[in-house]
Amino acid sequence: NAGVTQTPKFQVLKTGQSMTLQCAQDMNHNSMYWYRQDPGMGLRLIYYSASEGTTDKGEVPNGYNVSRLNKREFSLRLESAAPSQTSVYFCASSGRQGTDTQYFGPGTRLTVL
């Protein structure tokens, strides 16, 4: 049981480049989330997916897109990376929103030059 996995672990981009962060969970969870964490701040929700086929904006969705590919996978795409998107990105999943705890992946450290 791997839990929540994320790829890649580290990435350096130049301004304007695009990339997709991958996330997968093997716990048969319905809900999945993408967060970013910046120094001195807590995590901020970018997008979430309550169930397969649905996605909703979080606190800071601008500059990002997401795809809930199937029940296991939830990807985050940066179409045109900006230095302000330098951050650590975490994916999480939970069985049921409002009730169950969230399980987090190890994170992706992204630097945009």
Add this chain to the structure above:
Amino acid sequence: KQEVTQIPAALSVPEGENLVLNCSFTDSAIYNLQWFRQDPGKGLTSLLLIQSSQREQTSGRLNASLDKSSGRSTLYIAASQPGDSATYLCAVEVTGGFKTIFGAGTRLFVKA
């Protein structure tokens, strides 16, 4: 708009001391409150989840309380150990959208 505040931002205690971490939130319309632990360079690990109808949860040396009416939660750590050194974050899952709002965390250092 829901805001979550954690005090203190950092705390250093000698080994064996009992300690309390504080979390406050501005809107009582929540499904639950969670406490997480984060080690440097790692993801978050869930410690305790308190549903909005509950008052407290316990796990080993950890006890978390929730007072929804006053917008406060505390995490009590008994007999602290150097291995407890980490950042502790609280988060509330708000109603009307299931969004989770995090505090900035309390960085704890337990000295041997």
